[in-house]
Amino acid sequence: MRRRAFVAGLPLAGCAGVWRRAAPATExxxxxxxxxxxxxxxIGGARMVRSVMPGxxxxxxxxxxxxGCVADPPARPGLTALVLAAVVDRGLRDxxxxxxxxxxxTWTADGGTLACACESGDVAAIVEMLARRLRAPVxxxxxxxxxxxxxxxxxxxxxxxxxxxxxxxxxGLIFGEDGARAHRGVAxxxxxxxxxxxxxxxxxxxxxxxxxxxxxSTGEADLRPAIAAAWAGWAPDTSRNFEFALEVTRRTxxxxxxxxxxDQVVIAxxxxxxxxxxxxxxxxxxxxxxxxxxxxxxxRGDRGLSYYTEAGHDDGHPGRLRxxxxxxxxxxxxxxxxxxxxxxxxQELVVAQKWMDDQDTYDALxxxxxxxxxxxxxxxxxRSHRLELPLNAPPxxxxxxxxxxRVIDELLRPANWxxxxxxxxxxxxxxxxxxxxxxxxxxxxxxxxxx
Amino acid sequence: xxxxxxRLGAVxxxxxxxxxxxxxxxxxxxxxxxxxxxxxxxxxxxxxxxAHRGLAHLVEHLLFTGSKHTYGQDVADQLYTARALGANxxxxxxxxxxxxxxxxxxxxxVLWLESDRMGFMRGELTRKEITLARGVVDTELRILNNDxxxxxxxxxxxxxxxxxxxxxxxxxxxxxxxxxxxxxEGFLARYVIPANAQLVVAGDLPADVxxxxxxxFGDLAGGTAPKRAAVPASPIAGEVRLVxxxxxxxxxIGWPSxxxxxxxxxxxxxxxxxxxxxHGGRLWAEDGPVARLExxxxxxxxxxxxxxxxxxxxxxxxxQVLAAVDAAVRRLSEVSADELAAARRMLRVGLLEERAxxxxxxxxxxxxxxxxxxxxxxxxxxxxxxxxxxxxxxAGTLTAGRRVVLxxxxx
Numbered sequence: 091m092r093r094r095a096f097v098a099g100l101p102l103a104g105c106a107g108v109w110r111r112a113a114p115a116t117e118x119x120x121x122x123x124x125x126x127x128x129x130x131x132x133i134g135g136a137r138m139v140r141s142v143m144p145g146x147x148x149x150x151x152x153x154x155x156x157x158g159c160v161a162d163p164p165a166r167p168g169l170t171a172l173v174l175a176a177v178v179d180r181g182l183r184d185x186x187x188x189x190x191x192x193x194x195x196t197w198t199a200d201g202g203t204l205a206c207a208c209e210s211g212d213v214a215a216i217v218e219m220l221a222r223r224l225r226a227p228v229x230x231x232x233x234x235x236x237x238x239x240x241x242x243x244x245x246x247x248x249x250x251x252x253x254x255x256x257x258x259x260x261x262g263l264i265f266g267e268d269g270a271r272a273h274r275g276v277a278x279x280x281x282x283x284x285x286x287x288x289x290x291x292x293x294x295x296x297x298x299x300x301x302x303x304x305x306x307s308t309g310e311a312d313l314r315p316a317i318a319a320a321w322a323g324w325a326p327d328t329s330r331n332f333e334f335a336l337e338v339t340r341r342t343x344x345x346x347x348x349x350x351x352x353d354q355v356v357i358a359x360x361x362x363x364x365x366x367x368x369x370x371x372x373x374x375x376x377x378x379x380x381x382x383x384x385x386x387x388x389x390r391g392d393r394g395l396s397y398y399t400e401a402g403h404d405d406g407h408p409g410r411l412r413x414x415x416x417x418x419x420x421x422x423x424x425x426x427x428x429x430x431x432x433x434x435x436x437q438e439l440v441v442a443q444k445w446m447d448d449q450d451t452y453d454a455l456x457x458x459x460x461x462x463x464x465x466x467x468x469x470x471x472x473r474s475h476r477l478e479l480p481l482n483a484p485p486x487x488x489x490x491x492x493x494x495x496r497v498i499d500e501l502l503r504p505a506n507w508x509x510x511x512x513x514x515x516x517x518x519x520x521x522x523x524x525x526x527x528x529x530x531x532x533x534x535x536x537x538x539x540x541x
Numbered sequence: 542x543x544x545x546x547x548r549l550g551a552v553x554x555x556x557x558x559x560x561x562x563x564x565x566x567x568x569x570x571x572x573x574x575x576x577x578x579x580x581x582x583x584x585x586x587x588x589x590x591x592a593h594r595g596l597a598h599l600v601e602h603l604l605f606t607g608s609k610h611t612y613g614q615d616v617a618d619q620l621y622t623a624r625a626l627g628a629n630x631x632x633x634x635x636x637x638x639x640x641x642x643x644x645x646x647x648x649x650x651v652l653w654l655e656s657d658r659m660g661f662m663r664g665e666l667t668r669k670e671i672t673l674a675r676g677v678v679d680t681e682l683r684i685l686n687n688d689x690x691x692x693x694x695x696x697x698x699x700x701x702x703x704x705x706x707x708x709x710x711x712x713x714x715x716x717x718x719x720x721x722x723x724x725x726e727g728f729l730a731r732y733v734i735p736a737n738a739q740l741v742v743a744g745d746l747p748a749d750v751x752x753x754x755x756x757x758f759g760d761l762a763g764g765t766a767p768k769r770a771a772v773p774a775s776p777i778a779g780e781v782r783l784v785x786x787x788x789x790x791x792x793x794i795g796w797p798s799x800x801x802x803x804x805x806x807x808x809x810x811x812x813x814x815x816x817x818x819x820h821g822g823r824l825w826a827e828d829g830p831v832a833r834l835e836x837x838x839x840x841x842x843x844x845x846x847x848x849x850x851x852x853x854x855x856x857x858x859x860x861q862v863l864a865a866v867d868a869a870v871r872r873l874s875e876v877s878a879d880e881l882a883a884a885r886r887m888l889r890v891g892l893l894e895e896r897a898x899x900x901x902x903x904x905x906x907x908x909x910x911x912x913x914x915x916x917x918x919x920x921x922x923x924x925x926x927x928x929x930x931x932x933x934x935x936a937g938t939l940t941a942g943r944r945v946v947l948x949x950x951x952x
Contacts, residue, residue, distance in 0.1 A: 109756065111610055114653050116623050120644035122574045144572055147893040180822055187818050188879070190886030207894040232828035239832035243852040246789035250689025283855075354680075354687045394676025397684060416684055451624060458574050459626040459642060463898040 119451050125461045127481045133314040134321045136300035140307050141467045149213050149309030150464025152205030154472035157297045167281045173294045174202040176237050177227045185219050201476035205468045217313045221320030227294045238282045252512040256358035259347050263508035264362050304475040308464040344528045348515040355422040355513030361506050363409030366477040372486045373497040374403040385432040395421045423521030433504040441491050454485040556916050561763025562736030565754055566906050566916045568743035576744035577899045578651045579640040581907050584732035587634045587707040594711045598632040600728050602674040609661035619654050623647040635842045645745045649753050656757035663729050679714035686712050697795040700781050700945040734764035741903045772843025787949035790853035792862045795945045798847035798938050801840035802912040807925040808934035809838035809847050814884040825869040830857040859948040870939050874932040885926045
């Protein structure tokens with residue numbers, strides 16, 4: 091209980107109304123209706139989805155490609171992401187700009203999304219531009235050189251961000267350095283050097299086609315005629331399907347990526363998660379909320395050591411369980427102790443069925459909240475497309491706490507978790523060695539993206 | 542107690558001014574299903590006392606520890622009970638914000654909570670809470686220092702606005718070491734008061750929302766809005782050069798630029814869009830030394846920062862990148878009417894897109910109220926892009942004679 095202090099002269103503090111002294115009632119289970127996505131008839135093999143946002147002054151639309159970095163040739167990490175980047179060439183960017191639209195590309199291991207917002211009268215013209223460009227995402231030598239340079243520049247920026255360095259190293263431990271999921275679509279520095287326009291075109295031809303596309307719009311207009319015109323005569327080559335690369339699980343260890351001079355350390359821990367289609371994914375996500383809450387409370391609330399602790403079950407086939415925090419270097423040992431404590435003791439925490447019911451409510455509200463924007467709707471539809479999930483999935487329903495505890499028991503065991511720390515080894519190594527053997531990796535310009 | 546209605550695009554906007562000085566805007570948007578409650582106080586990092594830089598940020602954290610009538614329950618617990626989403630606080634240079642999005646049935650709880658921390662925080666804080674919050678703030682500030690690019694841009698910013706300028710960003714919470722309960726109480730009494738705040742509630746609003754606003758906020762003592770000290774201009778004269786080792790050849794340039802909502806501010810937005818858009822590849826060669834270029838006008842009341850960040854291709858030196866950026870900036874004065882029209886349209890679509898979301902709508906109302914003196918300033922916000930003096934902005938602001946250049950690379 092907090093200390094109560096009397097402050098002389100505090101205006102009205104002593105005469106607040108009854109209504110001031112008692113918090114107003116809240117509704118525990120407010121009902122909301124999740125946004126609805128209507129699936130229209132396919133056009134040339136491409137899925138068409140509409141989720142109209144009444145009253146919006148702009149229309150959002152996007153195209154989702156259900157092919158991600160798992161399709162990258164081993165020698166060309168980042169190539170599939172580059173295909174989508176190449177779609178937005180100089181000509182397309184200038185054409186979109188004339189209509190006030192800015193293309194945005196998002197990328198995950200399982201696919202990418204290219205999205206835009208524009209005024210409603212311009213949708214058909216923009217979709218036609220985009221569809222034609224997707225049909226033939228070829229670049230001339232200068233355009234290819236610029237696209238590769240941009241990808242490499244982005245890789246260099248990632249190498250300077252300790253959180254991204256940590257997640258990259260953690261993925262390497264979980265999925266194997268050469269596993270297809272490990273680089274998650276980010277170009278390795280130097281990995282695209284010497285790429286030819288023919289290589290890019292061949293890769294695009296193999297993986298970018300209507301059968302892997304979902305077009306999504308928040309407006310009323312029917313986009314199908316424009317798309318049909320752009321893809322007329324295209325025949326999908328179903329023999330060119332790819333398979334997920336074999337994943338490699340490594341033994342548990344602590345890896346320290348040395349960043350000389352860093353005065354903080356990022357601690358990332360994780361393990362392979364569940365496939366996105368597994369019904370227990372929602373429980374895995376809730377398990378991570380519990381773990382995050384326990385760790386965050388002890389790191390920040392009790393000790394004031396960290397600003398953030400983030401955790402979750404990330405989408406994928408399979409997904410990834412991860413918890414990441416960042417503290418000053420002199421607190422590295424203490425923070426790792428709390429993280430490992432969380433993993434060891436999360437099974438002992440008592441979870442009430444009411445908490446599970448609360449989470450159901452939160453999940454339903456969250457769905458409405460993130461889809462308040464057109465961008466959020468595009469992302470939701472694209473996710474369902476990439477991960478082969480139902481488009482209008484019903485909100486998660488209450489499940490017995492016992493099932494949650496079994497998921498926790500199966501997934502949250504420290505022995506199965508990899509640990510990566512990114513910091514100055516002179517400051518943190520001794521602290522980390524208290525918890526086991528530590529393998530130190532040298533920092534280098536390529537350390538964020540080892541091949 | 543004044544009142545009035547105005548249109549903000551498709552949104553009906555009702556504004557009130559309570560007797561204690563609190564400004565209130567209610568913006569119904571029933572389709573949203575949720576409602577956002579956002580309180581802004583007109584105090585930020587630039588108002589920190591020189592001896593306690595970071596105090597506004599520390600207070601922002603402390604306002605989450607619970608107020609008089611939450612009886613020991615912290616704000617996070619209260620917000621959880623209200624089923625709040627995206628709830629947080631943020632401290633900028635001249636404003637501190639507290640916001641949460643909730644189902645309409647729980648709007649009353651959040652209004653009560655916000656009113657309680659507006660009027661009943663004093664007398665509640667302990668030394669231990671201050672110490673813990675200071676540790677968290679310190680760690681938060683150091684996070685930026687550990688990201689190579691964030692650290693470099695921080696150096697540029699602080700070289701444009703060096704100590705004792707109020708915009709200088711501390712890299713840690715060192716000057717907060719001796720902050721005590723009395724310092725925080727003084728800050729609360731001066732700044733966290735109705736007369737220094739504005740409240741916007743938008744979305745799926747309950748029928749009683751206005752009555753609740755009046756009930757919970759109306760009886761708080763308003764105080765007197767503090768007179769804001771004018772922000773001095775950036776003291777730099779000439780070009781300041783900084784050097785840093787980095788993995789890539791990088792150039793980051795910062796210019797002191799016109800304050801938010803001034804004519805020059807709109808020109809700066811247009812210039813930033815044009816530099817990034819690089820229409821037709823006319824400003825900088827995309828197969829030349831520059832691999833990637835980003836530009837932004839960081840608009841602020843009292844003085845802004847125009848930033849260009851560029852990264853070189855493999856094998857290119859930072860000096861070559863700088864020369865290419867300088868050439869691109871010079872060419873800004875030569876852009877065609879069509880290119881200008883495209884940039885304006887992109888800015889307009891961006892503003893429309895922003896206000897299509899609840900958070901964006903509320904952010905615009907707050908910004909327009911503060912900067913334009915009216916809650917429904919959307920038309921003015923768009924119109925100011927029509928009359929920009931781009932050549933004047935380039936000649937007057939983007940000069941090599943008054944800027945900070947950071948060159949990063951292996952050397």
